[in-house]
Amino acid sequence: MTDLRIADCRITPIAFYDPPLLNNGGCHQPFALRSVIEVETEDGVIGLGESYGTRSLIDAVAALAPDLRGMAVTDLNGLWARARTRVQGGMPGYTGDERLLPRVVSAVEVAMWDALGKATGQRVVDLLGGQVRETVPFSAYLFYKFAGHAGQPADDWGEVLSPERLVDEARRFIETHGFRAIKLKAGILPPEEEVAGLEALRAAFPEAPLRIDPNGGWHVHTALDLLPRLEGLVEYLEDPTVGIDGNAVIQARTDVPLATNMYVVAQSHLPPNMAQDAFRVILSDHHYWGGLKASRDLAEICRIWGLGLSMHSNSHLGISLAAMTHLAAATPNLTYDCDTHYPWQVDEVVEGGRFEFRDGSLSVPEGPGLGVTLDRDALARLHQNYLDCGYTHRDDESEMQKHQPGWRFQRPRY
Numbered sequence: 001m002t003d004l005r006i007a008d009c010r011i012t013p014i015a016f017y018d019p020p021l022l023n024n025g026g027c028h029q030p031f032a033l034r035s036v037i038e039v040e041t042e043d044g045v046i047g048l049g050e051s052y053g054t055r056s057l058i059d060a061v062a063a064l065a066p067d068l069r070g071m072a073v074t075d076l077n078g079l080w081a082r083a084r085t086r087v088q089g090g091m092p093g094y095t096g097d098e099r100l101l102p103r104v105v106s107a108v109e110v111a112m113w114d115a116l117g118k119a120t121g122q123r124v125v126d127l128l129g130g131q132v133r134e135t136v137p138f139s140a141y142l143f144y145k146f147a148g149h150a151g152q153p154a155d156d157w158g159e160v161l162s163p164e165r166l167v168d169e170a171r172r173f174i175e176t177h178g179f180r181a182i183k184l185k186a187g188i189l190p191p192e193e194e195v196a197g198l199e200a201l202r203a204a205f206p207e208a209p210l211r212i213d214p215n216g217g218w219h220v221h222t223a224l225d226l227l228p229r230l231e232g233l234v235e236y237l238e239d240p241t242v243g244i245d246g247n248a249v250i251q252a253r254t255d256v257p258l259a260t261n262m263y264v265v266a267q268s269h270l271p272p273n274m275a276q277d278a279f280r281v282i283l284s285d286h287h288y289w290g291g292l293k294a295s296r297d298l299a300e301i302c303r304i305w306g307l308g309l310s311m312h313s314n315s316h317l318g319i320s321l322a323a324m325t326h327l328a329a330a331t332p333n334l335t336y337d338c339d340t341h342y343p344w345q346v347d348e349v350v351e352g353g354r355f356e357f358r359d360g361s362l363s364v365p366e367g368p369g370l371g372v373t374l375d376r377d378a379l380a381r382l383h384q385n386y387l388d389c390g391y392t393h394r395d396d397e398s399e400m401q402k403h404q405p406g407w408r409f410q411r412p413r414y
């Protein structure tokens with residue numbers, strides 16, 4: 001009988017190159033932070049996870065790791081109980097941080113699923129209930145961007161700040177990866193310009209489902225004024241303004257579904273959201289909902305209450321992409337194409353190099369567990385990046401100030 005008890009849990013912070021992409025919070029820094037989690041069983045099977053690279057998450061996982069020794073990789077309740085004790089009770093400075101607990105659980109939980117799958121010869125998609133779709137469709141995730149990072153030469157995408165350049169960016173995404181749906185990250189330029197960008201995308205790609213995500217960057221009255229242009233143009237409107245209350249005002253005035261990855265991000269947000277009919281689409285994200293099991297639970301809640309379901313993304317590499325693909329392939333009611341930042345990245349931390357999209361979709365990786373193995377040379381190189389770049393958290397506002405001195409984060413801005 002295979003020994004499924006945990007012998008060791010390790011977390012390695014990494015940093016990888018990221019282009020100067022713009023959003024309501026500012027500009028992406030030259031390096032994005034991430035972490036790689038390894039859960040090793042008594043038999044030496046290693047399960048992998050990938051999560052955020054912020055200091056608080058890394059400290060919390062490292063503090064929890066000794067408590068996991070001897071626990072079965074199947075014991076998700078045991079993981080939650082230990083994380084609750086360690087993260088909420090025993091982490092000086094972090095007590096009561098509601099957001100940290102599910103992030104810590106998720107970071108370890110994915111690696112536990114991977115270890116279980118690798119130890120027993122089963123794919124994670126099968127452990128999560130079985131594969132319901134052959135391939136998982138992703139969307140083209142468009143950003144406005146500067147030509148290059150402050151003080152550095154232009155990258156090969158160049159500056160994208162106009163509708164024409166946005167269409168060029170979309171064309172390159174679609175020609176390279178075959179995406180069908182198009183999402184525009186917004187909340188940074190004046191809203192009329194951003195909607196003009198969407199209208200240019202509609203003219204260039206008449207069949208593509210479109211979305212826009214201002215990240216809460218618009219006032220309620222701004223969103224209401226723009227509704228006549230957005231209706232019939234977008235499949236959903238993502239986080240147009242701040243909070244459940246504000247977005248409920250907008251949802252009451254339109255049939256376009258509102259979507260969120262900002263204001264319904266924990267189970268406790270679901271009852272007020274349903275009571276106020278603020279968001280009709282939830283963008284799930286296993287990295288902050290508490291892992292793959294919690295995300296499957298969320299999908300069931302969405303099914304029961306008639307909410308749409310899609311998937312949110314941050315800058316990430318292949319372990320996360322594999323986990324997202326297994327989860328999406330095991331989720332019957334995934335009603336929209338998933339988001340991913342992956343095409344903006346050039347680095348990879350798994351063996352075999354970068355994933356390739358076919359017709360905008362990914363097949364579930366072959367092999368047991370998540371179907372990916374760690375490239376240890378790449379891990380060492382990306383960890384060295386982390387040490388060299390000196391970041392401890394993401395800071396889009398100060399990066400933006402290098403391009404536009406005096407720029408200040410504002411939400412809503414317009």
Ligand SMILES: [Mg+2]
Pocket residue numbers: 213215238239260261262312
């Ligand atoms: Mg969003």
